[in-house]
Structures are given as C-alpha cells and as structure tokens.
Amino acid sequence: MVGEKIKDVLQTKVLVLGLGGVGSYAVEALVRSGVCNLVLVDYDRIDISNLNRQLMTYHSNINLLKTEALLERIKLINPSCKVEVISKKIDLDNIRELYNKGVQYIIDACDTIDVKKQLVLDCKKRNIKLISCMGTGNKFDPSRFKITDIRKTSYDPIAKILRKFVIENKINYKVMVVCSDEAPLKISNPIGSNAYVPATAGLLCASFVINDILNEKK
Secondary structure (H helix, E strand, O other), X not given: OOHHHHHHHHHOEEEXXXXXXXXXXXXXXXXXXXXXXXXXEOOOEOOHHHXXXXXXXXXXXXXXXXHHHHHHHHHHHOOXXXXXXXXXXXXXXXXXXXXXXXXXXXXXXXXXXXXXXXXXXXXXXXXXXXXXXXXXXXXXXXXXXXXXXXXXXXXXXXXXXXXXXXXXXOOOOOOEEEEEOOOOOOOOOOOOOOOHHHHHHXXXXXXXXXXXXXXXXX
C-alpha cells in the first residue's frame, strides 16, 4: 500500500493514552498498519459495561487490566510488536513519565481535562506530535467526526473547554483533535456510548498518525 515508506511506519513509536472505546480501536489500527513500537497507558480494569465498545473486552477477561488485555490481543496480531505498558492513572504529578519513552506521537484518548491541556503545552515543546480525541459520549452519527484544529470545533463540551484554554494561553500553533460537530444528546447520567462512534474516533486518531508519518517522508 505504501511501498518503501512502510519502513518509516515500522520505525515510529506511538504512545496511546487511554484504552477505552477510542484508544483500543486506535491501537489495533496502528498495529494492523505496521506500527511495531507502542506504549499503552491505562490504569483501569475491564468491566462488563465495556463489552459494547472496547476491542479487547470479553466475558472471559473481566477485571483484567486493560493494558494487559490489549497487549495479549496485539501479540495475536503481530508477535514481534514491541509494547510497553504503563498501568497507572496519569495526572499532572506524573505526566512527565510519558515523555521519556522516546515516542514521536501521542494519541490522547483519556478523559482527564487537565491532562489534555498539559499535553497540548508539553508535546509542542518536546517535538512530539499530538492528536487529541474530544467527546464521543451521547453521540450517534459517526460521519460527523473529523480531524481538525481545536479552534474550528463546535458543539462538543470537551472541545469547548480545550478551545478556551488554547485561546486564553495565546497558543499560536495548531492543536489537532478528532471531534464531532454533532451536539450530544441531553441524557441523564451516566453518559452513554455505543459500538461505532468511539471506534470511528479511534480510527481517525490512528489515521492521523499514519498519514502524518507518510507525509513527513515525502
């Protein structure tokens, strides 16, 4: 598909932060596209409520760490894939641990707003390419998702917060996100999610990484 450029994909190291409905699909798309160096970050364990949207979840592995479950799935696809797992919650106190892994890309699929903000500041300084996923809950039209700069987003509650942060901090570089322009349904908590919307967002995150690698090497 990409000829000799596959070498560049094989040599790229990607960190995925958050292995839920978005992150798990992003990881599998990366692996099946040839990425062989990954860092998987998530603190959570598989719950029965995850079965509708997270690739590595089954009744047989409920309560297993998501990092370990996804590692098993990766090895079934590509046994030679080099994978490091970080099974801890990332916050502002330990976020710097992500930057000493030698990664060229970070896919932010986490739910913590403060972490998302800090990644925007840190990745640029450290020359790490970042793609950050906005909200997927209470949305039903996967065709409304796109890769765009945060300043061009609308209707998404998470994007609204991050957009305000970028403007107030006078950030003058592009902050690339995956975001839908569909207003989320106003449904009482807990926020609902389905099989195909987070999956679409995760695939778009992976496509950003792969296409950027190929475009960088033109």
